[in-house]
Every structure is written in structure tokens, then in C-alpha cells.
Amino acid sequence: MRTRSGLPAVVAVSVALVAGCGDASGHARPDVPHPFGGAAHIPVAERRLFAAAEEELVADCMRGRGLRYLPQPPAEAAGPEETGAAVYGLIGPREARLHGYGMGERLVATPSSSGGAAMPVGANAAMRAAMTARERRAWDGALLGTPGREARIEVDGNVFTYAPDACVTRARQDLFGTDWDRLRVTAEAAVSAVAARVWRDPAMTAAVARWSECMAGKGHDLRAPAEARAVVDRALSGAAGGNRAGFAAALRLEHETAIADADCQCDSGIWEAVVSAQRAAERGTPATASAAVSSLRAARVKALEAARRITATAPPPTR
Template sequence: MNTRISAAVLFVAACATTAACAAPSETPASRPQTQVPVPFGGAVPALTDGHQRRLDGLERRLADACVAERGVEAEPLDLPAPSAVSDETPAWNPYGLLTEDFAAKEGYGITGPVLRGEPSLREEPERDTGDDEEAYRKALTGTDAHRETVRLPTGESFTVNTDGCQFRAGEELYGPGWDRLMYTYQFLANQVVEEVERSPEVERARSRWASCMADAGHPVAAGSSAQDPVVERAETAENRAADGAGGQTALREAAAYELAVARGDARCQRESGLWDAVADAQRTAERPLADAHHATLTAYAKALNQAVHRL
């Protein structure tokens, strides 16, 4: 992607946007996958992965139109439509939580889209940016002559070229001051996630989860994710499918492996109490930040809603 949100994610070593917290009466098995806990979920609108990808596509079309208006010839970027499962998954899942219903149907949502023949969303499609690459780059990202340093309420700062089409597309879609709101949210959210993961309750729950996964035959190395070997197998199978020679069989085998790991993962999350531990720790971690930055979070939510209404 290179999308605006993904750029922010790389900037703060976190992932990016939002979803709402689940109702207390629901269990991890029955609640929608889109209701995973995320920082400030009660104040910020829930976006599915499908929402976010459509927003990214609209923003890129606005940027391409801006580039064309400046007389720079470049092929517009034709991002593929979101996969069928995108509207059932959250735009951001910072703790890697998984419901048993979703796991039983889609696993992690990795191999299914490939088997259905849906286009890959992991990489932007190649395109012709014209004969003058430097002119295209300046039109898209702007020039140092219009570089500004913006100080965030959290104390950090970032620089941006305000004459770039990428910057102006974000302002057009989300409203004035979007970059400042986006980066502030990301820094605040990253603080919450880090504090949640350090909490003793979550550490104990993750230890119980790891023991459960090992007992289920899917041991997970410390600091890694249960999805890592699934992604590796899926990529290997996808490459084999592209080359022929038993690729579809490899994909089906990768899909079966994904379902087995994901089902175990979701069950172990429930049995270890991971969902509740994360939700409780997050409420504690985000409360002082939500109070201190209420106006910024409100403005960020308003900007997201404004953009979604354009879809």
C-alpha cells in the first residue's frame, strides 16, 4: 500500500487505523472479527480493511488527478478492489486477536483470497510514471522549498512538503490538518499498545496462550506470531501456483494448514483469557491519554467520518 496510513504505521512502528471495542456481553467466539479492541475504539469510528483500502484508493485517485493537472504524464494507479473478506476484517488488529467464528471460516484470511483468484493486495501494481521520473516525484511528494516541520501535541514532530499532490490529496479527502491528526493518533495509539503488551495480566495471558498452542501442536516462538509460518507456506504455495507444477494442490494444503493453526489460535486466545486481559489493560492505558487529548481524538474521528462518507 503505499498508502497514507501505512506510511504512518512505518513511521511509528505500529499499524494503522481503528475499530470499535466489542460489547461486554459477547464472547470472542461470537463477536465479529471487526470488533477487536483497538486504542480509543470508543471515540474513533470502526473501519474495516475494506473501508481503509477504498479510502486509500480514493486518495490515490485524487493524487493522480493532481499530478495530471500539473501537466505531468503518468499512468493512473489502478489499485485492485478489496477482497471479499476485507469487509469482515478490521483495518487494524494491533494485538493479533482472532474470533473462532472467523478462524473456522477464513483462517487468518491469507490463503482464501488467493484460492478465489482475487488480486493480491500486498503490493501496489506496477505502472508507467512517464519519461520524466523526477518531475513525477516532485509533483507527487513535493519539494524542499515547501517543507514544513509540524509539532505534535505529543511532543514529537514530522516534516512534510505542502506542495506535493500526496499531501494535498490527504487534505482534500480528510480535511485540513489531516497529517497532524493522523500522526498524533498513531503516536498515542502506539503508546497504548506498548503499555498493554507490557501489562502483567496480558503477559500472563500470552504465556497461557503459548502453552495452549504448544499443546495443540502449533508452538510459537517468543516474540513471533502464529501467522508467521502460515504466511510463509502461503507465499511458497502462491509462487508454485504461478509456476504451475502442482501449485493448486500446494495452495489447498496451505489453506488447510492455515485453518488448523487459526482455529487453534482462536481457541487458545479464548481459553487463556487473552481478549479480556487486553481489553482491561487497554482501558487502563488509554484513559489518561484520552482525557488529555480529547479534542485531537474528536477531530481525528470527524476527519475519518468525513472521508468515509465520500465512499
């Protein structure tokens, strides 16, 4: 099931009545921004640009160590662009009717893999396979770092581990700066803390209770929006790799659940509650975390300028 073949016919759902909450409830649905104005969120287009620039920098680093590395094209993004609503598991009627939660689409569009994200792909995999065992160890060590020498960053229980001597690390630091990983982990922890405070807000608690009652009326016994996605995730995971009919049924469940979820979110006022609660939650962010978010924003702007320069002079990627 994890192929790039066409989606099962069930995905071609009706696109009627996809305009948004305003059509059903008489009021426009508010936009829900990422916490801190999106400073800790990198859109798909920027991620692809950064990935392309990092590949060029990895190749430069490997070349400096007398080794060959072929920059690879960035992976295609599956599903719709993430919005601020994704932080809270919110979904609008249009997205629900066109994509469900996007979970089935991503599953179908993502090839299965027996290795991790750090394993070389494409031409590099073929080149690595042709090496002797000794050459392969040297190449892997240069690219991914020396085993047992990992460094660790921990912020509020969030841990990021990296290899200081790896070319993938050197490339990331050359592009974003040596403090990028600490800033990113700190900013992501701040985003998670804001989202947690939003869910504890009394107005949000009341909106979720209304949502749960609405969902029960549609045949879904769920206490919170996250439970709706969890039900779908279990169904898709259980059907993936099985027969086509079972996977199609899981996709139908995804779309039916997502549409009910979106309609109940509109009717319960969850979107409005999030917007209000997020403003209050951001005001309670510690000064150190706010400073990290601001520094991350500045580092990202600088990295974008560098990435554009690097990719503008790079040769076409090797596939």
C-alpha cells in the same frame, strides 16, 4: 501463485462448529473494540470512498498544472473486514475455520508488483509509458513531488515522510485537512501504546501463559499469539512462487494453526483480559494523544461528507 485464480482446494475447509466461543466454553466471547472506540481505524468501505475522492482531487490538481491524470477505481480489499481484535492478533473460531488468518487469501488475491504503491497503474501507466523522458519527469514530479524536498513528521519514533508539492499530497490535504497526517501518526502511535500496555497487563500475561499451555497440548510450541502468525507467514512466504503442492501445504498449516489458536484463545480467556486491560490502558493515555485522537475523529467525519460530495459528481472511473 499471486494471481486471481481460484484458491487451492485446501481453502475450502469445513464450516462446521463456527459459531464462536460460546459453543465450546459455555460463555459468549466479548467484542474487542478498536482502541478509542475505533477513532483511529478506517473501515474498508470508508477507505474505498476516500480513495475514490482522492483520485478525483489528484486529477484536478494535475489538470491545474496542465497535465492529464485518469482517476483509478479503488483496489478491491482482500480477506475479511478488520475488527478490533486485529489490533491484538485475536481470532475467533468462525474466522479461523472460514479464512484461517486470511494471510493466504490476501496473498492469492494480490497481484505481484515490481513497483511501489505510488507508481501509476492502469491507463495512467500506459499514458506515462508513451511520454518522452522529459515529459515523464515532469509528470512524475507533479504527481509524486520533487525528489529531495520531502517533509517529515515524527511522533514517538513513528515517522511519516511526504512530498509537500505532490498532487497526491495536495489531494489528501484537500480532503482531510492540512493537519491530518500529524493527527493520524499521533493517533496510531497512541493505539500502539495502548496495545503494548494491554500485553503487559498482569491478567493478560496470565491468559497468554494459559494460551501457550493450550497450544502446546495441540502440538504448537509457541509463547504468544503473534508467534503463531509469524510461523504461518514464514511458511506462506517460503511457498509463494513455488509449486502448488507446497503452497497448499502452507495453507493447510495456516488453517490448522489458526483453528488451534482460536480455540485456545477461547479457553484461556484472552479476549476477556484484552477488554479489561484496554479500558485501563486508555485511561493512561497522555492528554495530547487523546486530543489528537478526538481531532482525528472529527476530521474523519468531515472528510466523509466531502468524499461523498466529490464522488457523487465524479464521472465513471477509467479502467
